[in-house]
Amino acid sequence: MRVDIVSVLETLAGQGVTALVKADGERMLEQSxxxxxxxxxxxxxGQVVRVDAVSVEACLAAAVPRLRALGVSVPE
Structure with missing residues (x-):
């Protein structure tokens, strides 16, 4: 499943949520x-949602339910 990360970030920002996605080169080389x-x-x-994963899709698969549970709207 491909995720439209731009749509997710724009939707979150439109609700006042600051969000970022990071690719860590050192961890990429370590395959971690x-x-x-x-x-x-x-x-x-006041809560922070943070997920470290093997892919962007895996990050969002874990983060989206947590974000929704905290009351923000996230596109499919």
Missing amino acids: RPWTFVASGEPLG
Whole structure:
């Protein structure tokens, strides 16, 4: 499943959530969960959602349910 990460980030930002996706070159070379997704901001009630995973899709698969549970809208 391909994820439209731009749509996800724009939707979150439109709700006041700060979010980023990072690819870590060192972890990529080590083959150790090189992708990180982080989201924070007032709409999350002061909580930070962070996921480290082997792919962007895996990051979002773990993060989206947590974000929705905190009350923000995330596209499919």
